[in-house]
Amino acid sequence: MKVLKFGGSSVANAENIQKVVAIVKGNTESQIVVVSALGGVTDLLIKAGTLAEQSEEFYKEVLKQLETKHLDTARALLPVTHQSSCLSMIKQHFNELDEICNSVFYLKELSLRTKDRIISFGEMLSSKIIAAYMQSLGIAHEWLDSRKLIKTNSNFGFAAVNFSITNDKISYAVSSSGNQLFLAPGFISSDEQGNTTTLGRGGSDYTAAIFAAAVHATSLEIWTDVTGMMTADPRWVPNAKTIAATSYQEAMELSHFGAKVIYPPTIQPVMQKNIPTWVKNTFAPNEAGTVIGSSAAADEAEIITGISSINAIALLSLEGSGMVGIPGFSKRLFEALASEKINVILITQSSSEHSICVAVNTADSDKAKLAVDNAFEIEIAQGKLDPLKVEKDLSIIALVGDKMRHHTGIAGRMFDALGKNGVNIRAIAQGSSERNISAVIAGNDVKKAVNVLHEAFFETTYKQLNIFIIGAGNVGSKLIDQVKQQQPFLLEQLNLQVRVTGISNSKKMLFAENGNAIDLANWKASLDAADAMDLQAFVTTVIEKNLRNSVLVDVTANAGVAAVYGSLLAKTVSVVACNKIAASSSFESYLKLKSLAKEYNALFLFETNVGAGLPVIGTLNDLRRSGDKVIKIQAVLSGTLNFVFNNYNGTKPFTEVVRQAQAEGYTEPDPRLDLGGTDVMRKIMILAREAGEQIEMDDITNNGFLPQSCFEGTVEDFYSEMGRQESHFRKLYDEAAAKNCKLKFVAQFENGKASVGLQHIPADSDFYHLYGKDNIVLFYTQRYPEQPLVVKGAGAGADVTASGVFADIIRVARV
Known part of the structure; x- marks a missing residue:
């Protein structure tokens, strides 16, 4: 007989539970299956009890959340014809749980005994839901109440097992049954008076070991979300390796010193009976995992286990x-x-x-x-x-x-x-x-x-950087080409291995397999043949791969992509963003991303949000870090608008000049974001924020030049309307030319106020001799009060933007 234990991540939701049952069905031996509470449930039960003790009525919301989670899981697993009794059981348990917490609420006391009673509901509910699912599939089994079989003392919270009584009860319950498959809740037990006790956090492992020892199991299998015990915590060390075999003594040492894969007391019962114990991955069931036995692997290659x-x-x-x-x-x-x-x-x-x-x-x-x-x-x-x-x-x-x-x-x-x-x-x-x-x-x-x-x-001595690129269009393709070109140089000169581990566009997403990098010589063909793009699945994969020094590189203008930054930063995945939406969203969101990056030792870099490859934000940050204070910022921040007004002189229609800018890759996908001033507003707001100002888009004055009719309809409608408005654009040019001035779309920030708009620029201005797609930023600070610090250069174009993104990627590695 085997004993199989499935942890909280393995039974976190209906999809995972289906995987668990598939594993159980695949075994031909008789089995005892021990399960934990659904993922996160025990913590929420503790939270509910604690809130009730503090007379916080929010405990009711926590219980409601838990009830919904269990009901939804049951509905997702069971056909409608099998749902009624299971849903009724869940509601009955939560009615009882509500009564207990209500008593705690009025007494303002949460004893260890009551706490054990509250948290026991997690395993009871999960095991009964899984039992109902097995029944719906016609899988013959018997549900065992661990509280009636595992007897302990009354040390609530961390009860000591009376093995003499417990072994007899388990042995009799199994041997006297005609079933070959048993299902039992982990973690919970009871004292001599029948009061519910628990075996300590992680105690479901211990429960499984107790059952294994009592029935003299051929093996114990601990199923979790990692493939065996690892040489280090894979959440911290992406290159951690699976330990093929280890001794009971080594396993106890590793588990005692923080290896969460197995609960320390688990080892003792199986070691006494010399029962091989496997640690396996529910989500990769064919992987060998780790076997814990009387001796470690004979391989002498690794001195450290x-x-x-x-x-x-x-x-x-x-x-x-x-x-x-x-x-x-x-x-x-x-x-x-x-x-x-x-x-x-x-x-x-x-x-x-x-x-x-x-x-x-x-x-x-x-x-x-x-x-x-x-x-x-x-x-x-x-x-x-x-x-x-x-x-x-x-x-x-x-x-x-x-x-x-x-x-x-x-x-x-x-x-x-x-x-x-x-x-x-x-x-x-x-x-x-x-x-x-x-x-x-x-x-x-x-x-x-x-x-x-x-x-x-x-491992070897070089530093590895794993980048996941969302956006494989013009800029993204240039970035990948630059990475491919520079990989040998970076490895040789900086001991830095830059690997592209994931690439996606709007239709497809591609990931490297088996710890390898994507072949950048053939990435386009590989991406075309890859899975359909699913942003959440992409993010989940980045997090689950958990590779050393992971970096998400966003080369899109997509709000959905910007919305996932927080979840990645919270997993210590740095974010390099060409996309301006996140840094120009609400100030609260902007500050939250900054805070997450700081809290989780990740970086949130967006140099290319302003000035493409120009060191605008970096220069501003250096000024502030060195103690300088920004007084005023004046800038021409749109390569698109500068290109347009440098090339428009009335000899050809304004709409043709804009089409040329778009064809050469200088505009946003919708040129109205550029010509309407929205893109420049975002940029000056980002600079103001990086200068320490709390500012929103609504705080910025936009003195636009496009007729309102140009904002109606599609992009093609926009071009058509610009053609009809040619006299308006010609008038703007003629008025500036009459004063010997040029037209420039200028952004300014001073005294907490920001504005953007078209201005007549005289010949003595720093902005006058600004050609092509160039940008220019003037920083007036306490150290540069009269003659500003000037950053000037190409502010648009795929190559320079890609190089700016690449520079941010290298900054992540150098920190």
Whole structure:
């Protein structure tokens, strides 16, 4: 008999549950299937209970949200003829849950016992919905109530299992049944009085191991959303490799030190019975995954099995001369912590006996300080000891591997790699088995540290940049050509491997497979033969691939693409945008994207929003970073309008000059965005925002020159109407020429006010000698009050715009 456990991501929604059941159906052996709550449900149940305890009526909305999620999942899974009883069951459970939370609301008390009762609903509901789905498919099975089979003590929140009773109950329930397939909720159990208890967060793994040990299973399979245990967290290290095989001891070390794939207590029951345990991927069921057994793989190529980490750690330091040579201090320290049920994660002590350090979860640090200071109150008062020192915002990073004991210099390589990358080490610990080397570091360094160590022990030395390009038209094609041309130079000169990993246009989307890059010599043919473009699927793929240093490059003018920036930045995917819509959207949205980029260590770069390849925004940012303050900005920001007015002199119709600009790639797809001033308004607003001003499009004055009739109908209607309005455009030209002036569409920002409009430019103006498609920006600042800092050059064109985008991509890599 096999035992299979499916986690929250595996049963997150109806589509995933269908995958789970397909895996179960594909097995020929008898099975016990253990399932977690639907993805995210446990956290929401905790939130509902906490809100109720705080007398926040919003808990009702949370419960309603949860009820809807479960009802929708059931409806999506079940044919109409099988829905009634399942939907009724869900509503009954939520009626009961509402009553419990209502009691918490009025009592303003959420005991651990009540909390266990509340969060138990997640697994109960998911398992019963899946049972109903199996029944609708005609899959014979028996649903087991884990609460009646797994008996524990009354330590609510993290109950200890009574294995003697539990093994007997499970063995009897399975052996006395005529079924070959059993389904059980994970995580939940009960004490001797029948009160619901839980086995700790992640306890569904533990439930599966308990069942496996009780029935002497041939194997235990932990199904999750990654293909086995990895050499490092794949969310942080995209090049992390699957560990083919590992020992029970290594697996315990990795899981203890933060590897979330398997819950630490899971190992003990299966290790005692020597039951092989597989970690497999629900979404790639044919992948081998990782097998955990009595010994690791025989391959000696990798000395280190994996790199793991724990976040939200506090370091407690007990120091004082009164400790030296006096026995019993360590005992009293650990007794004080144990009395508060505080788990010690790491221990280290100086050889002088002057100090002892322990690491605990940050959530326990305040009560730890209170308990320890009380325990040593006399010694602290006498000056023999200092009050307990608590350092928060730390993490533990660990190298794990059975083979480490047979190789020298591992610790040296570890600390050398961290030191060269500016990662400060606060404490060090190594077990006597030499299976683990752990270091306490600053929490904000942990992601960098994991990557550094993974490169030092598993990878080569170059930096890899993975770019996903949306928009493969004129500018996008030029960008891809430039990347292809520069790849050898960047690798040789900057140790930078720039890989195009995804490309899409409005119709198709193409992704590299199996960790490779797209062949840029044949990308057009490959894109034509690729899947239909689906923006959300594209974004999901970028996030799920989670490649090292991922960058989304938006070379479109599409509002839908701009709308996904936030979800990508929140996944530490940097965004390089040629698209102006995001940076020129509401100030709140603009600020939110900036904030997300900062919060998640990503970059949001949009140099080409203003001036194509010109360093306009970069120059402005450099001025501000160096302490300068912008007083005024004056600019000609439209290559299109400059091209048009430089080429229109009345000898040929205005409409022909505009068509020429569009044919040469200078205009937006709809030229009215340029000629109507909207594009220039966006640009001056972006500059004003980058200068520190809170400004919206409605705050900008637009002194337009197009007759209103030109804005009606299609683009072709626009061209036709311009032809009919030729006398209007000729008059504009003649009036400027009569004053020996040129027509320029000028943007200005000063004293918090911005405006755009057509102006007569005299010969002594910086704007007069501006030819072709050139742009010019004048920055008047505290340091440049009279003679402005001038940025001038080509402000339109596919090649220069692509080069500006490419420069932003390289900036991402250099940070």
